[in-house]
Amino acid sequence: xxxxxxxxxxxxxxxxxxxxxxxxxxxxxxxxxxxxxxxxxxxxxxxxxxxxxxxxxxxxxxxxxxxxxxxxxxxxxxxxxxxxxxxxxxxxxxxxxxxxxxxxxxxxxxxxxxxxxxxxxxxxxxxxxxxxxxxxxxxxxxxxxxxxxxxxxxxxxxxxxxxxxxxxxxxxxxxxxxxxxxxxxxxxxxxxxxxxxxxxxxxxxxxxxxxxxxxxxxxxxxxxxxxxxxxxxxxxxxxxxxxxxxxxxxxxxxxxxxxxxxxxxxxxxxxxxxxxxxxxxxxxxxxxxxxxxxxxxxxxxxxxxxxxxxxxxxxxxxxxxxxxxxxxxxxxxxxxxxxxxxxxxxxxxxxxxxxxxxxxxxxxxxxxxxxxxxxxxxxxxxxxxxxxxxxxxxxxx
Ligand SMILES: Cc1ncc(COP(=O)(O)O)c(C=O)c1O
Numbered sequence: 001x002x003x004x005x006x007x008x009x010x011x012x013x014x015x016x017x018x019x020x021x022x023x024x025x026x027x028x029x030x031x032x033x034x035x036x037x038x039x040x041x042x043x044x045x046x047x048x049x050x051x052x053x054x055x056x057x058x059x060x061x062x063x064x065x066x067x068x069x070x071x072x073x074x075x076x077x078x079x080x081x082x083x084x085x086x087x088x089x090x091x092x093x094x095x096x097x098x099x100x101x102x103x104x105x106x107x108x109x110x111x112x113x114x115x116x117x118x119x120x121x122x123x124x125x126x127x128x129x130x131x132x133x134x135x136x137x138x139x140x141x142x143x144x145x146x147x148x149x150x151x152x153x154x155x156x157x158x159x160x161x162x163x164x165x166x167x168x169x170x171x172x173x174x175x176x177x178x179x180x181x182x183x184x185x186x187x188x189x190x191x192x193x194x195x196x197x198x199x200x201x202x203x204x205x206x207x208x209x210x211x212x213x214x215x216x217x218x219x220x221x222x223x224x225x226x227x228x229x230x231x232x233x234x235x236x237x238x239x240x241x242x243x244x245x246x247x248x249x250x251x252x253x254x255x256x257x258x259x260x261x262x263x264x265x266x267x268x269x270x271x272x273x274x275x276x277x278x279x280x281x282x283x284x285x286x287x288x289x290x291x292x293x294x295x296x297x298x299x300x301x302x303x304x305x306x307x308x309x310x311x312x313x314x315x316x317x318x319x320x321x322x323x324x325x326x327x328x329x330x331x332x333x334x335x336x337x338x339x340x341x342x343x344x345x346x347x348x349x350x351x352x353x354x355x356x357x358x359x360x361x362x363x364x365x366x367x368x369x370x371x372x373x374x375x376x377x378x379x380x381x382x383x384x385x386x387x388x389x390x391x392x393x394x395x396x397x
Contacts, residue, residue, distance in 0.1 A: 022076030092211020095225030115163035176204025214344030271315030
């Protein structure tokens with residue numbers, strides 16, 4: 001498969017990059033990326049096989065390592081994030097775990113935001129601990145606590161900004177500067193923003209990870225993950241995890257995600273517009289004023305940072321219903337929103353984080369992460385904003 005000619009065009013807008021980056025064409029001259037559903041690749045001679053395995057000749061070997069459809073997806077997301085290279089993985093958690101396993105070793109220390117996805121905390125607390133990798137959890141927005149947590153053996157800072165589901169943020173430029181001063185790498189889970197809303201690498205981060213399952217797919221179809229960053233770091237420290245441990249993205253899923261990226265800018269704009277309308281609607285509701293959490297509301301404690309750091313405010317809106325009973329009643333009365341733990345779908349989705357995505361955390365850890373029993377998280381979809389608000393209104397009656 002050859003690179004399509006138009007790849008040579010430089011300085012394109014993100015909407016164009018989403019469609020024209022990572023374009024490849026076979027001799028069939030197809031206009032849409034082909035799907036290479038093959039486990040392995042063939043050679044004309046034993047010598048050629050040996051040369052390709054030895055890296056003396058280019059080419060694919062085995063789809064656990066590389067596959068042309070997966071490579072096209074990797075090139076496209078790398079172009080969008082502004083990274084030198086991307087490595088696709090089977091899921092967001094495969095990407096996050098591979099970053100930890102690739103960059104950390106026994107005796108190392110990581111500083112982790114307290115406000116991250118539940119499984120990320122579980123990997124840090126249960127799996128890294130077994131490997132003698134120590135983790136300190138700190139409050140995301142509290143820069144002095146990141147500074148205080150640094151030790152001589154600290155190798156990594158890991159954040160999600162905005163965080164899931166508390167929509168808390170950190171000043172990425174300031175955090176990256178602090179890390180740089182101490183030779184620490186910064187990893188950002190950019191799931192809630194996607195490169196359309198925020199580019200952590202431009203703000204000084206070293207690595208971006210994604211659950212591509214979310215907005216990159218955008219239609220709730222497949223699982224996927226990806227790691228983007230500096231070529232040397234990814235090739236030397238993370239690629240061996242993919243090659244040998246095998247958390248590989250399937251070519252079918254890579255194709256779906258590659259096509260998903262083509263509409264990402266358009267979808268993110270609409271997600272953000274709808275979420276803003278929903279947040280304003282909920283915040284005006286007599287029962288909920290002051291209980292709505294959305295970075296686009298001026299009442300959000302970090303609204304100014306969100307305005308500076310992000311292009312728009314994202315598609316996630318949270319509301320605190322006061323207690324679990326109220327939260328469950330509200331969720332159960334919704335007719336349009338689907339009850340599911342996913343996010344970033346065309347459909348509006350609703351979840352109760354304390355009993356789903358963060359249920360495996362101890363009550364103390366949930367409290368520390370700000371996940372209250374009444375918290376309800378909406379991933380606002382692409383339906384008409386009026387219809388979403390009408391559904392919320394009837395559920396609140
Ligand atoms: C912020 C964040 N990071 C990582 C993940 C894990 O992604 P995956 O389910 O693709 O493994 C999720 C999943 O919800 C998430 O919300």
